Amino acid sequence: MALSPRARKAALLVHVTTSVGWLGTVAGFLVLAVTGATSGDPELARACYTVMGVVGWAAIVPAALASLASGVVSSLGTPWGLFRYYWITIKLAITVIATAGLLVHMQPISHVAALAANPAWDASSAGGLRSLLILQSVLALLALVTAITLSLYKPPGRTHYGIRRLAQQRTS
Amino acid sequence: MADAGDPQSARTTPSVQSRRPRWVTAFIVAAVVIIALVVVAHLTGVMGAGMH
Numbered sequence: 001m002a003l004s005p006r007a008r009k010a011a012l013l014v015h016v017t018t019s020v021g022w023l024g025t026v027a028g029f030l031v032l033a034v035t036g037a038t039s040g041d042p043e044l045a046r047a048c049y050t051v052m053g054v055v056g057w058a059a060i061v062p063a064a065l066a067s068l069a070s071g072v073v074s075s076l077g078t079p080w081g082l083f084r085y086y087w088i089t090i091k092l093a094i095t096v097i098a099t100a101g102l103l104v105h106m107q108p109i110s111h112v113a114a115l116a117a118n119p120a121w122d123a124s125s126a127g128g129l130r131s132l133l134i135l136q137s138v139l140a141l142l143a144l145v146t147a148i149t150l151s152l153y154k155p156p157g158r159t160h161y162g163i164r165r166l167a168q169q170r171t172s
Numbered sequence: 173m174a175d176a177g178d179p180q181s182a183r184t185t186p187s188v189q190s191r192r193p194r195w196v197t198a199f200i201v202a203a204v205v206i207i208a209l210v211v212v213a214h215l216t217g218v219m220g221a222g223m224h
Binding site: 128 | 193195199206210213217
């Protein structure tokens, strides 16, 4: 399924845009999580957690899914493939795990947002969830920066499958 | 996942080798350590208490 040069550029454009968007929204999410957990102003904390629920569903989840889909299309539509090079395989694993983790952890995010929307909300009712949200954001940032670093440096190394494919191409 | 361009001309070309690169091993070790730390933090209640 080789893409034309124009389609390849378009897929890459979508992939880079959504990946960078994902990183940016997670960075914003981290700022909100830290502010919500450390602010002495209950109204500011309430606003942060309410916005986090909206940002999670409206920006981070769509960016993650679009990044994953466009990345798979870009890889399968070019000679790079998905499993021929270690850096692409690892980047795929990072993206899949990060997306799955995001979808799973949208539950506590939504839970805190619902708590914050309650007029009787007390910041202490969120308990350890506040630190969990910070941890999630830091881990997500770490994963995304790692994925972007892999894309830029493309560290060498073919997988066993990649070596076999290369040998087949040379003999055919 | 991949970038535009021809991978045959990229830095990855000279690395046709059967051994797993050291950076891959280092990455896997780091990932396992981080995942273990997160699991321990969850199990000990350092993170996530109050979710239920």
